[in-house]
Amino acid sequence: MDEQSLRVRVRQCIVASRLPCAPGQKTYAGFGDGRCCDICASEIGPRDVQYEVDFVADGVRTRTLIMHFACHTLWHEESQCGRPQHRPDEYIALAGADRD
Ligand SMILES: [Zn+2]
Numbered sequence: 712m713d714e715q716s717l718r719v720r721v722r723q724c725i726v727a728s729r730l731p732c733a734p735g736q737k738t739y740a741g742f743g744d745g746r747c748c749d750i751c752a753s754e755i756g757p758r759d760v761q762y763e764v765d766f767v768a769d770g771v772r773t774r775t776l777i778m779h780f781a782c783h784t785l786w787h788e789e790s791q792c793g794r795p796q797h798r799p800d801e802y803i804a805l806a807g808a809d810r811d
Pocket residue numbers: 748749750751752753778779782
């Protein structure tokens with residue numbers, strides 16, 4: 712999946728609340744252990760840099776996102792961590808641009 716398609720997917724998931732749009736409380740980086748990326752759904756191999764982002768509420772971990780380094784960067788850019796929420800028409804424009 713190319714970067715533009717992934718970016719559209721990330722935005723759609725954020726809009727549908729399938730991905731958080733706020734930063735996690737803890738972020739870890741290491742090498743992949745065979746689990747699948749929450750963004751692109753591909754396996755994160757032992758030579759790939761893997762990011763784990765924990766979300767914590769009331770001292771309890773509520774969710775952990777597992778991502779490739781590049782996917783984490785995309786998610787970070789598209790979520791509120793990176794910049795303000797996009798307008799809905801911007802999502803539509805991007806989704807349309809993906810269909811060539
Ligand atoms: Zn990925």
